[in-house]
Amino acid sequence: MNIILLGPPGCGKGTQAKKISERYGLAHVSTGDLLRKAVAEKTSLGLKAKEYMDKGKLGPDEIVLELVKQSLSGDVILDGFPRNLNQAVMLKKNFEADVVLNINVDFRVLVKRLTGRRICRCGAVYHVEYNLSEKEGVCDKCNSGLYQRDDDKEEVVVKRLETYKKETSPLIEYYSKKNKLKTVDGNGSIDETFIKICEKLNNI
Numbered sequence: 001m002n003i004i005l006l007g008p009p010g011c012g013k014g015t016q017a018k019k020i021s022e023r024y025g026l027a028h029v030s031t032g033d034l035l036r037k038a039v040a041e042k043t044s045l046g047l048k049a050k051e052y053m054d055k056g057k058l059g060p061d062e063i064v065l066e067l068v069k070q071s072l073s074g075d076v077i078l079d080g081f082p083r084n085l086n087q088a089v090m091l092k093k094n095f096e097a098d099v100v101l102n103i104n105v106d107f108r109v110l111v112k113r114l115t116g117r118r119i120c121r122c123g124a125v126y127h128v129e130y131n132l133s134e135k136e137g138v139c140d141k142c143n144s145g146l147y148q149r150d151d152d153k154e155e156v157v158v159k160r161l162e163t164y165k166k167e168t169s170p171l172i173e174y175y176s177k178k179n180k181l182k183t184v185d186g187n188g189s190i191d192e193t194f195i196k197i198c199e200k201l202n203n204i
């Protein structure tokens with residue numbers, strides 16, 4: 001099964017994609033993670049992408065597609081790609097989604113989730129209120145210090161949400177017209193949302 005996960009920043013794409021990939025045996029491909037890895041490794045592609053990420057904008061389509069293409073084999077859940085109509089059209093040449101899951105979350109909840117998120121370099125994700133680590137500021141899995149993503153500062157969060165509205169939200173209509181879209185309410189807890197997602201996936 002191939003899945004595209006759609007939804008605004010902070011709706012829980014990364015959190016749910018991890019759970020879905022474990023439950024259904026899919027490879028989890030996150031363009032945000034791929035880009036952050038390139039930034040950390042200071043590759044030329046990463047340095048270019050950072051300029052856009054720090055401003056809450058989307059990176060150039062060609063750069064992101066190049067990163068994604070290398071991961072499109074076997075059954076996959078795509079998290080954060082496509083992010084605009086052009087990417088959706090480019091993706092279609094290499095990938096056929098069985099379902100597009102759209103996670104719907106209220107705007108004010110999104111801001112709280114993003115500004116309170118703390119991450120670890122091992123990939124673990126926490127939240128200062130909803131999803132705490134056992135010892136404050138320290139990762140449960142590897143004991144490293146947690147930190148805030150540069151683009152989770154409130155001023156960038158607002159820009160990212162604007163970018164989503166303008167560039168990504170038209171994909172809802174695009175996939176709806178193709179009869180691929182299934183929308184899930186993501187305002188509840190992580191587990192509640194996962195149950196709703198599984199109900200949709202089990203009916204495909």
Ligand code: AP5
Pocket residue numbers: 007008009010011012013014015016031032033035052053054056057058059060061064079080081082083087113114116117118125126127128130131151160186187188189190191193
């Ligand atoms: P990316 O990393 O994809 O960021 P995003 O889409 O903005 O999504 P996030 O990772 O911020 O949120 P999420 O929905 O995964 O939420 P999470 O599960 O972490 O992209 C970053 C940047 O890279 C972009 O701005 C862009 O510049 C660039 N980029 C990426 N893809 C691109 C593309 N295709 N084209 C061009 N540029 C691209 O949850 C958030 C927090 O909430 C966490 O703390 C979590 O613990 C908590 N949480 C999650 N679910 C719940 C819940 N149900 N209840 C309570 N708390 C919850």
